[in-house]
Amino acid sequence: MSQTLLPELPCMCGNFRRTSRALTQFYEEALRSVGLRATQFTILQALSLAGEVSQGQLGEMLAMDSTSLTRTLGIMSRKGWVAEHRGEDRRERWIRLSSAGEIKLKRVLPVWEKVQSRLRRKLGQKAWRSLLELTHQVTELVKTQGGSL
Amino acid sequence: MSQTLLPELPCMCGNFRRTSRALTQFYEEALRSVGLRATQFTILQALSLAGEVSQGQLGEMLAMDSTSLTRTLGIMSRKGWVAEHRGEDRRERWIRLSSAGEIKLKRVLPVWEKVQSRLRRKLGQKAWRSLLELTHQVTELVKTQGGSL
DNA sequence: CCAAGATAGATGTATATGCATCTATCTCGC
DNA sequence: GCGAGATAGATGCATATACATCTATCTTGG
Numbered sequence: 001m002s003q004t005l006l007p008e009l010p011c012m013c014g015n016f017r018r019t020s021r022a023l024t025q026f027y028e029e030a031l032r033s034v035g036l037r038a039t040q041f042t043i044l045q046a047l048s049l050a051g052e053v054s055q056g057q058l059g060e061m062l063a064m065d066s067t068s069l070t071r072t073l074g075i076m077s078r079k080g081w082v083a084e085h086r087g088e089d090r091r092e093r094w095i096r097l098s099s100a101g102e103i104k105l106k107r108v109l110p111v112w113e114k115v116q117s118r119l120r121r122k123l124g125q126k127a128w129r130s131l132l133e134l135t136h137q138v139t140e141l142v143k144t145q146g147g148s149l
Numbered sequence: 150m151s152q153t154l155l156p157e158l159p160c161m162c163g164n165f166r167r168t169s170r171a172l173t174q175f176y177e178e179a180l181r182s183v184g185l186r187a188t189q190f191t192i193l194q195a196l197s198l199a200g201e202v203s204q205g206q207l208g209e210m211l212a213m214d215s216t217s218l219t220r221t222l223g224i225m226s227r228k229g230w231v232a233e234h235r236g237e238d239r240r241e242r243w244i245r246l247s248s249a250g251e252i253k254l255k256r257v258l259p260v261w262e263k264v265q266s267r268l269r270r271k272l273g274q275k276a277w278r279s280l281l282e283l284t285h286q287v288t289e290l291v292k293t294q295g296g297s298l
Numbered sequence: 299c300c301a302a303g304a305t306a307g308a309t310g311t312a313t314a315t316g317c318a319t320c321t322a323t324c325t326c327g328c
Numbered sequence: 329g330c331g332a333g334a335t336a337g338a339t340g341c342a343t344a345t346a347c348a349t350c351t352a353t354c355t356t357g358g
Contacts, residue, residue: 006289007198007210011261012268012280013169013176014191014211019284020162020169021345022212022291027162028346039314042163049156056336061156062163063171068315070338075313091323091336112160119161122290127283131161134280135168140155141271142171170315177316188344205306217345219308224343240306240353305354314344324335 023119030115034108039072041112044081044097044105052096054087063139076101172268179264183257188221190261193230193246193254201245203236212288225250 009015024038031041046061047053055073059066073095076082081101087094097105120128158164173187180190195210196202204222208215222244225231230250236243246254269277 006212006285006292007195008281008285009191009195010265011176011191011194012265012277013172013187014194015281015284016165016169016172017187017191017344018212019288019291020165022288023162023165025212025346026291027160032347037313038162038166042158042160042166045160045163046156046158054336063155063167063174064314065316067317067337067339072314087336089324089336091321093337116159116161119287119291123287127286128161130279131283131287132157132164134276134283135164136155136157137276138268138272138280139168139171142168142175142268143155166314174316181317186343203306213344214346216307216309216347221344236306238306238354240351242307300356300358302357303355306352307350308352309350310348311346313346316341316343318340320337320339322336322338325333327332328330 026119027112027115030111031108034111036104036108040076040081041108043072043076044101044108045112047082047095047097047101048105052094055093055095058095063143175268176261176264179260180257183260185253185257189225189230190257192221192225193250193257194261196231196244196246197251197254201243204242204244207244212292 009018027041028038031038036044042062043058046058050058050061053061055069056066058064059069073082073084077084081098081104082095083098083101084093084095086092123131158167176190177187180187185193191211192207195207199207199210202210204218205215207213208218222231222233226233230247230253231244232247232250233242233244235241272280
C-alpha cells in the first residue's frame with residue numbers, strides 16, 4: 001500500500017483521538033511484556049500517587065465515567081492489584097493498591113520510564129513540557145466549564 | 150463528592166488518553182443531537198477531505214488499525230453513509246462518502262463548528278495552534294519511527 | 299503456469315468506554 | 329422516624345479498538 005501522508009485533521013477531538021491511538025500502541029507495545037494495558041497502568045500509577053480514593057474520585061482524576069471504572073477495577077481486582085472496601089457511606093467503594101499491586105507497579109515502572117524517555121528524547125524537552133501543560137489545560141477547561149459558553 | 154483536584158499525570162500516554170476522554174465527551178454531547186459518534190464524524194470528515202481511499206489507507210490516515218475499521222465502516226455502511234466496492238486488487242475495499250453521507254456531513258458540520266469554536270475561544274488561538282501542531286507531530290513521530298530508538 | 303510467501307481484510311476475543319437505567323443508601327424536611 | 333428526592337455504583341447495551349489468526353488474493357521466482 002502506498003505511503004499515505006498523515007493529513008492534518010481539522011477537528012481537535014479527532015486529532016486527540018488519533019494521537020491517543022498512536023501513543024497507546026506505542027506504550028502498550030512495551031507494556032505488553034509485563035502484561036498491562038495502558039488504562040491499567042494509568043490506574044496503578046494514579047492510585048500510587050493518590051493513595052486511597054473512592055471510585056468516583058478516581059473517575060474524576062482520570063476524567064473517566066465512574067461506572068466505566070466498575071469493570072476495569074473488576075479486572076484489576078481479580079488480578080489482585082487493588083483492594084476495595086465499602087466506605088462509611090455504604091454506597092461508596094474505596095480503592096487502593098494492594099501490596100501485590102505495589103509490587104506489580106514497581107516491576108513495571110522501569111519499562112514505562114524507558115518508553116517515556118524514548119518519546120521525550122524524540123520530542124524534545126520543550127515540546128514535551130508544552131504538551132503536558134496544554135493537555136492538562138484542555139482537560140481542566142473542558143471538564144470544569146463543560147457545557148457552558 | 151468532594152472536588153478532587155485534577156492531578157498532573159506524569160505519563161504522556163495517560164495524559165493523552167484522559168484528555169481524549171474529556172474532549173470526546175465534550176464533542177459527543179453536541180454530536181448526539183445529530184446522532185453521530187466522534188469516530189463516525191471523524192471518518193465522514195476524513196472521507197470528505199480524502200475522496201476515495203482503501204480501508205488500509207483510511208486506517209493510516211487515522212492511525213487506526215484497519216481491521217478495527219471493518220466494524221465501524223460496517224455500522225456506517227448500514228446507515229448508508231459510505232459506499233464501498235472491491236478494488237482492482239480484489240482484496241482491497243475502497244471507501245467513499247455516499248450522497249447520503251455527504252448530506253449527513255453537511256448537516257453535521259455546523260454543529261461541529263460550534264463546539265470547535267467554543268473550545269478555540271476558551272483555549273485561545275495560540276494554544277489552539279500549538280496543540281494542532283504538537284499532536285500532529287507526536288502522531289508522526291510515533292507512527293513513523295515506531296519501535297526504533 | 300505453479301507453488302511459496304506476502305498482503306488486505308474478516309473474524310474471534312478481550313478490554314475500554316459512555317450513557318440510560320436500576321438498586322441501595324443517604325439526607326433532609328417534617 | 330418517615331417519606332421524597334439525591335447520590336454512588338452496578339448492570340445492560342452499544343460502540344471503539346487492538347491483536348491473533350484465518351481466508352482470499354496477489355506477486356514472484358522458477
